[in-house]
Amino acid sequence: MATVAQEIKCSHCGAPIEFKPGEIVATCKYCGFTTVIETGQAYTFEHSLILNKFDQKTIDEPIHDWMNGGFLKPGDLAKKSKLTDRDLIYLPFWVVNVEAKSTYKGIFERIAPAIVKEGTISKEYDWLDLARAASGFPTHEYMVPLEGKIPFDFRKIEGFAKLLNSEMTQDAALEIAKQQIEDHHRFLLQQDVDKIVEIKTEFTAKQIVYLHAPVWFIKYEYKGKIYQLIVEGTGGTALKGDIPPSRF
Numbered sequence: 550m551a552t553v554a555q556e557i558k559c560s561h562c563g564a565p566i567e568f569k570p571g572e573i574v575a576t577c578k579y580c581g582f583t584t585v586i587e588t589g590q591a592y593t594f595e596h597s598l599i600l601n602k603f604d605q606k607t608i609d610e611p612i613h614d615w616m617n618g619g620f621l622k623p624g625d626l627a628k629k630s631k632l633t634d635r636d637l638i639y640l641p642f643w644v645v646n647v648e649a650k651s652t653y654k655g656i657f658e659r660i661a662p663a664i665v666k667e668g669t670i671s672k673e674y675d676w677l678d679l680a681r682a683a684s685g686f687p688t689h690e691y692m693v694p695l696e697g698k699i700p701f702d703f704r705k706i707e708g709f710a711k712l713l714n715s716e717m718t719q720d721a722a723l724e725i726a727k728q729q730i731e732d733h734h735r736f737l738l739q740q741d742v743d744k745i746v747e748i749k750t751e752f753t754a755k756q757i758v759y760l761h762a763p764v765w766f767i768k769y770e771y772k773g774k775i776y777q778l779i780v781e782g783t784g785g786t787a788l789k790g791d792i793p794p795s796r797f
């Protein structure tokens with residue numbers, strides 16, 4: 550199915566804002582103004598940006614570090630690889646700042662006789678949701694350096710970079726965060742109880758921030774095959790990488 554880009558006019562500068570089906574929040578590439586597509590209204594919440602620290606040359610350094618590190622990789626990987634694609638993409642995220650308090654009841658069976666345990670887990674999170682529907686992006690490997698975020702500034706987006714729009718509403722982001730946090734609490738509870746009988750989680754959402762963060766999508770060729778590597782653009786940490794099989 551062909552994806553047809555549609556257009557609305559930026560209510561701030563009048564330039565056309567292109568967006569694709571499924572996109573819900575769009576940012577004008579000429580002035581940085583952000584609009585909710587359905588309503589055409591300005592997006593009135595906080596929109597932040599994490600700065601990218603690399604260019605298309607300096608990104609090679611963390612890539613080579615990744616290739617040279619770790620004993621599972623072929624020894625000549627850095628030397629014999631050719632970087633074919635270095636694409637900088639600003640990915641859209643929702644950062645949900647929320648307090649979550651789970652009250653639970655469970656059964657502790659590890660020692661006989663089994664006993665019933667009750668308790669609470671109470672934590673505060675900056676929970677990260679990738680605002681794109683389809684993606685193999687490893688969101689949970691990605692520790693976004695939130696302390697480095699600045700108000701969104703379109704002038705900081707490099708000409709060669711691409712900015713993706715959100716395909717998720719703020720409300721949907723909150724629902725996903727709630728569900729994932731409760732799952733996370735269930736996971737944490739495995740230390741305390743062997744069977745969860747009841748769990749109820751109360752959430753207090755304090756703030757939801759729309760955020761663009763720089764991620765490099767790298768392709769490299771090694772011995773005639775193409776592999777992928779994903780590197781975050783703040784510290785140059787590899788988030789996910791295909792490793793060619795090594796012949797020891």
Ligand SMILES: [Zn+2]
Pocket residue numbers: 559560561562563564577578579580581582
């Ligand atoms: Zn504009």
